[in-house]
Amino acid sequence: MSGTNYVNWVRLLTALGIVVLVGILVAATAVSPIEPVIRRDFPDPAVLGVGDTFYAYSTASRYGKQFWHVPIQRATELTGPWTQVGDALPVLPEWALRDSHGKGDVTAPEVAALGPDAYLLYFVARSASLNAQCIGAALAGSPAGPFHPQSAPLVCQQNYVDSIDPQAFVDHDRRRYLLYASGQTRTTIWLQQVSGDGTIPIGDRSALMRADRPEEANIVEAPSLAEHAGHYLLFYSGNTFNSGSYFVNYAIAPTLLGPYTKHDGQFLNRADLGGGYTNPGGQTLVADGRRDDLVFHASVGPSERAMFVDGVSWGPDGRPVLQLNNGLAPRYAALNHGLDALARSGLASR
Numbered sequence: 001m002s003g004t005n006y007v008n009w010v011r012l013l014t015a016l017g018i019v020v021l022v023g024i025l026v027a028a029t030a031v032s033p034i035e036p037v038i039r040r041d042f043p044d045p046a047v048l049g050v051g052d053t054f055y056a057y058s059t060a061s062r063y064g065k066q067f068w069h070v071p072i073q074r075a076t077e078l079t080g081p082w083t084q085v086g087d088a089l090p091v092l093p094e095w096a097l098r099d100s101h102g103k104g105d106v107t108a109p110e111v112a113a114l115g116p117d118a119y120l121l122y123f124v125a126r127s128a129s130l131n132a133q134c135i136g137a138a139l140a141g142s143p144a145g146p147f148h149p150q151s152a153p154l155v156c157q158q159n160y161v162d163s164i165d166p167q168a169f170v171d172h173d174r175r176r177y178l179l180y181a182s183g184q185t186r187t188t189i190w191l192q193q194v195s196g197d198g199t200i201p202i203g204d205r206s207a208l209m210r211a212d213r214p215e216e217a218n219i220v221e222a223p224s225l226a227e228h229a230g231h232y233l234l235f236y237s238g239n240t241f242n243s244g245s246y247f248v249n250y251a252i253a254p255t256l257l258g259p260y261t262k263h264d265g266q267f268l269n270r271a272d273l274g275g276g277y278t279n280p281g282g283q284t285l286v287a288d289g290r291r292d293d294l295v296f297h298a299s300v301g302p303s304e305r306a307m308f309v310d311g312v313s314w315g316p317d318g319r320p321v322l323q324l325n326n327g328l329a330p331r332y333a334a335l336n337h338g339l340d341a342l343a344r345s346g347l348a349s350r
Contacts, residue, residue, distance in 0.1 A: 008154035008286040032276030033324045036298075036306035037080045038073060039159070042106040043083040043297050043305040044165070044222070044282040047078070048119075048143055054078055054288075055143045056295075056307065057088060057109040057121075070123060072144055078286065078309045082232060087108075088145035089123060095153055096125035097292070107133075108282070111143060112168035112198065120198040121147040122154070122166035122178065133162035135180055136232070137199045150199055155192070156202055167284070168198060169225045171256055181221040187212045189223045189236060193258070194296055208234060209260050215239065220248070227316035234260055235294075244270070248296060250320065254297035258329055263319070268310070272324060273298060285312065285320075 038045070043059040056073045062073065068087035075082040089106060098104045110122040121138040134156035136146035155163045155178070169191075178192045178201075192205040211220045212261040216238035221294040224235040235250045248268035251260035270278045282305070283296035297305040311323035 003095070008155075032274045034273070034308055034310060036300060037078065037309050038307035039300070040111045040306065041304040042071070042073070042307040045295050045297055045307045046108075046110045046284055047286045047295050048111045048113065049286070049288045050113065050143050052076055054286075055085070055111065056082065056110055056313050057107070058297075058307070059107040060105060065201050067101075067103050069104065070109045070121070070145075070147075074144075078288075078295070085144050088121060088140075089138060089147050089149065091140075091146070091149075092125060093149040093151060093153075095127055095129070095134070095151075096136070096149075097158075099127040108165045110168055111165050112170075113143070114139075114197055117141045118197075119143050119147070120168065121200070122168065123149075124164050124166065127153065127156055130158065132157060132160050132161075133164055135166045135178075139197070139199070153195075154178070154199065154201065155182075157182060160184075165222045165282075167223050167225065168338070172227065177225075177256075179223040179225055181223060183211075187220050189220055189234070191225075206257055208253075208258055209262075211238070212263065213262070215245070215247070215266070217243070217245070222282045226285045226287070228314060228320075230254075231318050232256055232260075233260060233285075233320065235283050235285060237283065238266075241279060241281060242299070244278050246281045248280055248283050248294070252319065267320070268294070268296070268322060272300075272322065277306075277308075280308070292320075294320075 020306050041061045046057045048055045054075050058071050060069050061071050070088035072085035072088050073082040074085050092104045096104050104125050107124045112120045114120050119140050123136050124133050127134045131259050133154035136149050137154045138149040140147040163182045165181045169177045176194050178194050181189050189209040190205045191208050193202040209217045220236045222237040226233050232253045233250050239245045247266040249266050251262040253260040268280050277298040280296050281299040286293045286295050294310045294312050300306045313321045313323050315321050
């Protein structure tokens with residue numbers, strides 16, 4: 001091979017090597033724009049800020065040899081680091097279905113402050129007598145519990161109709177409400193006024209939203225209500241939680257009772273996570289006076305849903321805008337560093 005041909009081959013192989021390196025590094029940026037803040041199984045996260053501390057609660061999970069009905073973690077920043085605290089609901093009410101060890105399947109907890117030393121927990125457990133998922137209420141003097149459940153469920157429907165995903169909301173007139181989802185064939189999100197301590201229904205419930213879009217697959221759930229700039233925003237999850245097509249969206253209304261108009265498309269889905277994680281949902285909006293964040297879970301493995309935090313800003317029309325921390329800057333910096341190293345080695349110019 002002549003010297004000229006040799007040099008040309010070196011240039012070609014070097015160029016191909018650079019292309020491969022760029023492809024590998026760029027592909028790495030597509031893994032996920034954000035990473036979990038709680039990197040273990042922590043489904044349906046609910047977050048409560050108390051002073052300078054955040055408390056996070058999740059659906060039942062196993063911690064080593066311990067099984068906790070409502071796991072609690074604590075942090076001084078939403079992004080962590082988070083530390084394990086314990087079980088907010090160590091003892092289930094008598095109406096809840098339990099195994100021989102006194103444990104039950106508890107999902108979708110929600111905790112709200114009633115006062116400086118009074119806290120309300122909503123949770124979902126299966127009724128032993130009705131074979132349906134029902135919403136229970138419990139009270140405690142500390143956000144870390146232990147919460148003591150009421151003797152009867154707050155919402156429990158006949159004919160195997162499940163009531164799930166409770167969320168607490170206090171309107172500007174200080175009236176307290178419970179939101180939840182239920183239905184047999186097409187789910188509905190309901191609003192129910194409750195007493196000041198959140199444990200007694202007042203009046204009739206109102207339907208805020210129904211599943212009516214193909215991408216929802218007859219499911220709307222995990223309601224989270226917020227008021228911003230004179231509008232009510234109802235965040236919700238659509239589709240089946242483990243389908244691969246689970247997503248977050250919102251609807252906006254001029255009054256608490258609606259009508260709620262759904263945002264076109266999807267507010268947050270697997271594509272927004274770069275394909276690295278799937279099934280984002282179980283969301284709640286957290287405002288701590290400094291910034292607003294969307295807390296949600298996403299699948300990080302076949303049977304694990306970790307907790308994520310995503311910043312939210314607001315457009316001039318009062319609608320939310322995702323502020324994904326896509327992490328591209330440090331990764332592209334690494335890419336540039338690699339290319340600079342190649343250039344300094346002189347390979348790219350030979």
